[in-house]
Amino acid sequence: MNLYDLLAGRFPADRTKPCFLLSDGSEISYGALEDGAAHVAGRLVAQGVQPGDRVALQAEKSPQSIMVYLGVLKAGAVYLPLNSAYTRAEVDYFLGDAEPKTFITDPPAWVTEAMSGPRLDATVARAEGDLASLIYTSGTTGRSKGAMLSHGNLAANALALHAAWGFTPGDVLLHALPIFHVHGLFVALHCALLSGCPMVWLPKFSDAEVLAGLERSTVMMGVPTFYTRLLANPALTRARADNVRVFISGSAPLLPSTFAEFEERTGQRILERYGMSEAVIITTNPLDGERIAGSVGYPLPGVDLRIGDGTEDTGVIQIRGPSVFSGYWRMPEKTAEEFTSDGFFLTGDVGRRDPDGRVWISGRAKDLIISGGYNVYPKEVELVLDELPGVTESAVVGVPHPDFGEGVVAVVMGQGDEAEMIAAARSQLAAYKAPKRIVFVDELPRNAMGKVQKNLLRERYAELFRG
Ligand code: AMP
Numbered sequence: 037m038n039l040y041d042l043l044a045g046r047f048p049a050d051r052t053k054p055c056f057l058l059s060d061g062s063e064i065s066y067g068a069l070e071d072g073a074a075h076v077a078g079r080l081v082a083q084g085v086q087p088g089d090r091v092a093l094q095a096e097k098s099p100q101s102i103m104v105y106l107g108v109l110k111a112g113a114v115y116l117p118l119n120s121a122y123t124r125a126e127v128d129y130f131l132g133d134a135e136p137k138t139f140i141t142d143p144p145a146w147v148t149e150a151m152s153g154p155r156l157d158a159t160v161a162r163a164e165g166d167l168a169s170l171i172y173t174s175g176t177t178g179r180s181k182g183a184m185l186s187h188g189n190l191a192a193n194a195l196a197l198h199a200a201w202g203f204t205p206g207d208v209l210l211h212a213l214p215i216f217h218v219h220g221l222f223v224a225l226h227c228a229l230l231s232g233c234p235m236v237w238l239p240k241f242s243d244a245e246v247l248a249g250l251e252r253s254t255v256m257m258g259v260p261t262f263y264t265r266l267l268a269n270p271a272l273t274r275a276r277a278d279n280v281r282v283f284i285s286g287s288a289p290l291l292p293s294t295f296a297e298f299e300e301r302t303g304q305r306i307l308e309r310y311g312m313s314e315a316v317i318i319t320t321n322p323l324d325g326e327r328i329a330g331s332v333g334y335p336l337p338g339v340d341l342r343i344g345d346g347t348e349d350t351g352v353i354q355i356r357g358p359s360v361f362s363g364y365w366r367m368p369e370k371t372a373e374e375f376t377s378d379g380f381f382l383t384g385d386v387g388r389r390d391p392d393g394r395v396w397i398s399g400r401a402k403d404l405i406i407s408g409g410y411n412v413y414p415k416e417v418e419l420v421l422d423e424l425p426g427v428t429e430s431a432v433v434g435v436p437h438p439d440f441g442e443g444v445v446a447v448v449m450g451q452g453d454e455a456e457m458i459a460a461a462r463s464q465l466a467a468y469k470a471p472k473r474i475v476f477v478d479e480l481p482r483n484a485m486g487k488v489q490k491n492l493l494r495e496r497y498a499e500l501f502r503g
Contacts, residue, residue: 037161037162037163037164037187037188037191038109038110038112038159038160038161038162038187039109039162039168039187039190039191039194040073040106040109040110040159041159042191042194042195042230043106043194043226043229043230044070044073044106044159046229046230046231046232047066047069047070047229047232048066048205048232051065051066051067051070052065052066052067053065053066053232053234054066054234055068055069055099055228055229055234055235056069056099056102056234056235056237057208057234057235057236057237057252058099058237059237059238059239059245063234064099066232069099069102069103069106071151071155072100072103072106072107072147072150072151073103073106073107073109073110074107074110074155074156074157075103075107075147075150075151075153075154075155076103076104076106076107076108076110076111076146076147076150077107077108077110077111077155077156077159077160078150078153078154078155078156079107079146079149079150079153079154080107080108080111080113080138080156081111081154081156082153082154083137083138084137085111085113085137085138086112086113086137087111087112087113087160087162087166088112088113088114088166088167089113089114089136089137089138090113090114090115090116090134090135090136090137090170091104091108091113091114091115091116091136091137091138091139091140092116092117092118092130092131092134092136092138092139092140093105093115093116093117093118093139093140093141093143094117094118094119094120094122094127094139094140094141094216095120095140095141095142095143096120096239097120097214097215097220097239097240098143098144098239099237100143100144100146100147101117101143101215102215102225103143103147104140104143104146104147105117105215105221107150107156109168109187110156110159110160111156111160112159112160112161112162112166113137114167114168114169114170115168115169115170116130116134116136116169116170116171116172116182117169117171117215117216117217117221118130118172118216119214119216119217119484120214120216121484129179129180130172130180130182133182133365133366134170134182134365162187163187164186164187164188164191165186165187165188165362166186166187167184167185167186167187168185168186168187168189168190169185169190169222170182170183170184170185170365171183171185171217171218171313172313173313173314181364181365181367181370182364182365182366182367183313183314183361183364183365184361184362184363184364184365185222185316185361186361186362188358189315189316189358189359189360189361189362190222190226190316190359192338192357192358192359193222193223193226193315193316193317193336193358193359194222194226194227194230195230196317196336196337196338196359197223197226197227197317197320197336198226198227198230198231199337200320200323200336200337201227201255201282201284201307201320201323202281202282202323203227203228203230203231203233203255204231204233205231205232205233206233206254207228207231207233207254207255207281208233208234208235208236208252208253208254208255209224209227209228209233209234209235209236209253209254209255209256209257210235210236210238210246210249210250210253210255210256210257210280211224211225211228211235211236211237211238211257212238212240212241212242212245212246212249212256212258212262213241213257213258213259214240214484214485217287217313217484217485218311218312218313218316219257219259219286219287219311219485220257222316223257223286223311223316223317224257227255236249236252236253241258241262241265243265243266243268243269244269244271246262246266247266247269247271247272247276250276250277250279250280251276251279252279253279253280254279254280254281254282255280255281255282255283255284256280256282256283256284257284257285257286258283258284258285259285259286259287259288259485259486260285260287260288260289260290260291260294260486261288261482261486262285262486263283263285263290263294263298263306264291264294266298267294267297267298267301272301272302273301273302274301274302274303276302277302277303277304280304282304282307282323283298283302283304283306283307284306284307284308284309285306285307285308285309286308286309286310286311286317287311287485287486287487288482288485288486288487288488289330289397289415290306290308290329290330291422291429292329292330292419292422293422294306295308295329295330296329305327306327307320307321307322307323307327307333308320308321308327308329308331308332308333309321309332309333310332310333310385310395310397312383312385313361314360314361314381314383315339315355315357315359315360315361315381315383316359317336317359318335318336318339318341318353318355318359318383319332319333319334319335319336319339319341319395320332320333320334320336321333321334322334328394330396330419331394331395331396332395332396332397333394333395334393334394334395335355335357335393335395336357336359338357338358338359339355339356339357339359340355340356340357340380341353341354341355341389341395342354342380343387343388343389345376349388350386350387350388350398350413351386351387351388352382352383352384352385352386352401353383353385353386353387353395353397354376354380354381354382354383355380355381355383356378356379356380356381360381361381363375384400384401384402385397385399385400385401386398386399386400386401386404386413397415398413398414398415398416399413399414399415400490403433403490404434405432405433405434405442405444406434406441406442407434407437407440407441407442407443407444407468408439408440408441408468409441410468410469412432412434412444412468412469414431414432414433414434414490415432416465416469417430417432417444417446417461417465417469417470417471418430418431418432418446420461420464420465421446421448421457421461421471424452424457424460424461425452426450426451426452426457427448427449427450427452427457428449428450429448429449429450429480430446430447430448430449431446431447431480431488431490431493432444432445432446432447432471433445433447433490433493433494433497434494435494435497435498435500435501436498436501436502437472437501438501438502443472443473443500443501444468444469444470444471444472445471445472445473445474445475445493445497445500446461446471446473446474446475447474447475447477447480447493447497448474448475448476448477449476449477449478449479449480450476451476452474452476454473454474454476457474458470458471458472458474472501473497473500473501475497475500480493481493
């Protein structure tokens with residue numbers, strides 16, 4: 037069971053049909069993708085790459101990267117994508133840890149050379165549990181860990197998403213996400229390949245290019261910042277979004293205000309889903325059924341999800357299921373710490389469930405603030421602040437405080453009066469939850485997937501209560 041065969045088995049019978057629709061008006065067909073993958077696999081095998089060997093890639097986004105990805109799978113090797121923003125020193129760590137046999141940094145040139153060499157037509161057989169990809173988590177504390185995803189993990193998730201989101205060969209996916217992360221690489225790409233449908237392929241997000249691409253797309257996947265940037269452009273109108281049957285968001289929390297504004301502007305309710313490198317997608321709002329702002333919906337079929345050990349209302353989300361990874365690369369102890377004795381993975385996200393099973397996330401366990409001995413969930417405070425006039429978005433963190441251990445600090449994107457805003461928050465929240473200080477900023481620091489980097493905020497404001 038090699039994931040490559042599952043995907044290629046769904047390519048359109050007519051291989052001249054387009055897979056990539058490029059910005060310059062040109063296209064790359066499914067046949068060309070398949071040829072590229074066969075030659076990449078041929079070159080890898082000729083270079084001595086064996087099943088299970090890692091092949092690393094760090095490059096700007098291009099269709100050739102996808103030829104490399106598929107060729108690596110086809111050759112039975114393990115694909116290791118690296119964030120194109122990583123520095124040399126960071127890359128050295130990954131290369132040292134994963135020990136890839138080959139490291140590709142210029143996929144277009146590498147594939148061109150491969151095209152003049154041998155093809156590998158017979159896909160190398162792999163078992164369900166065999167490693168397909170190693171994804172280093174964007175971990176903000178400690179060493180970045182390589183999540184080991186198998187052919188079975190990726191196949192199960194791809195099939196579940198393809199069904200849940202109603203993909204058909206008639207779809208056109210707008211793909212503006214990076215492809216070094218599970219969102220762009222597995223979630224988006226696999227849905228398109230399993231449908232044999234074309235992708236409007238953008239090398240990176242640009243509001244103008246996305247708006248132009250929407251007119252010929254039926255599905256868009258993005259991170260929340262894509263949606264806020266689209267909303268900032270007056271050219272986003274109902275007519276512009278009309279051809280799109282579903283807008284999907286994930287990788288970071290979608291603000292209820294973004295959901296509401298997007299609906300007001302386009303008439304469309306963004307479908308939010310929740311996932312992580314270690315399990316790809318875990319929950320999703322329904323395609324048919326109510327999509328609720330602030331909720332990440334229901335577990336995908338086959339996913340067992342519980343809150344804490346199952347007795348708490350709010351606690352760490354634990355999951356078990358066919359897409360959950362087998363562990364961290366060469367870190368057996370870390371892996372053992374993150375799984376319960378009955379096989380549930382501790383996601384590190386804190387959440388709760390409604391009686392009907394709908395899931396709500398209140399943040400990362402490590403972002404929990406303990407102030408004066410009381411637990412403060414940043415999300416609860418952020419939701420109150422985000423509703424106040426002048427606030428675009430807020431991020432609440434705990435920093436060292438001489439009396440309370442940690443003091444609650446709100447970093448607010450927007451403008452206002454600190455004392456008035458604290459008073460407004462106090463009128464809605466218990467005193468210990470209300471921010472003791474509010475700092476106003478133009479932008480919150482975010483990583484490539486649009487996640488607010490709370491670790492940077494904690495560092496930046498570490499001295500706020502000490503001076
Ligand atoms: P990564 O492994 O880099 O994809 O990061 C996964 C983390 O992103 C999860 O553990 C969550 O904390 C966060 N995340 C992903 N999707 C959502 C979502 N829809 N809402 C809130 N947090 C999310």
